[in-house]
Amino acid sequence: MRHLKKKPRTLGRPKAQREALMRNLAESLILHEAIETTKVKAKELRKFVEPLITTAKGGTLTDRRRLIQALYTDNAVRKLMDDLGPRYKERKGGYTRVLKIGFRPNDGAEKVRIELV
Numbered sequence: 001m002r003h004l005k006k007k008p009r010t011l012g013r014p015k016a017q018r019e020a021l022m023r024n025l026a027e028s029l030i031l032h033e034a035i036e037t038t039k040v041k042a043k044e045l046r047k048f049v050e051p052l053i054t055t056a057k058g059g060t061l062t063d064r065r066r067l068i069q070a071l072y073t074d075n076a077v078r079k080l081m082d083d084l085g086p087r088y089k090e091r092k093g094g095y096t097r098v099l100k101i102g103f104r105p106n107d108g109a110e111k112v113r114i115e116l117v
Contacts, residue, residue: 009040009043009044011040011041011044021041022044022045022048023070023071023072024072025037025041025045025048026045026048026049026052026070026071026076027071027072027073027076029045029049029096029114029115029116030049030052030071030076030079030080030084031075031076031079033115033116034113034114034115034116035113035114035115036101036111036112036113036114037111037112037114038104038109038110038111038112039098039100039109039110039111039112042098042112042114043098045096045114046096046098046114049095049096050093050094050095050096052067052070052071052080053080053084053085053088053095054093055067056080056081056084056085057085057088057089058085059081059085059086063081064077064081067080067081084116091117094117095116095117096114096115096116096117097114097115097116097117098112098113098114099112099113099114099115100112101113
């Protein structure tokens with residue numbers, strides 16, 4: 001039986017490439033507040049971004065250093081700490097929304113728009 005043996009989504013990439021992809025997508029989502037991507041990537045991105053926003057709500061120096069480790073540029077960290085953290089201070093979770101927008105013409109992959117609520 002395969003109880004409790006949930007396989008993670010690999011997105012067809014090795015671990016290092018997957019982590020780099022999530023960091024890039026997260027940074028774009030934070031800076032632009034909405035991006036278009038595939039459904040599977042958006043679902044994985046949600047798991048990556050929501051803890052970052054929760055960390056930014058704390059507002060301490062330790063929280064800022066954790067965000068610097070997770071993201072590439074200071075612009076994204078600055079926006080998280082100065083804008084998004086205070087904006088979601090009263091919200092318990094669920095900072096992102098995924099909206100279906102159709103299918104990609106070349107391979108038929110389902111496209112979605114992931115945005116901050």
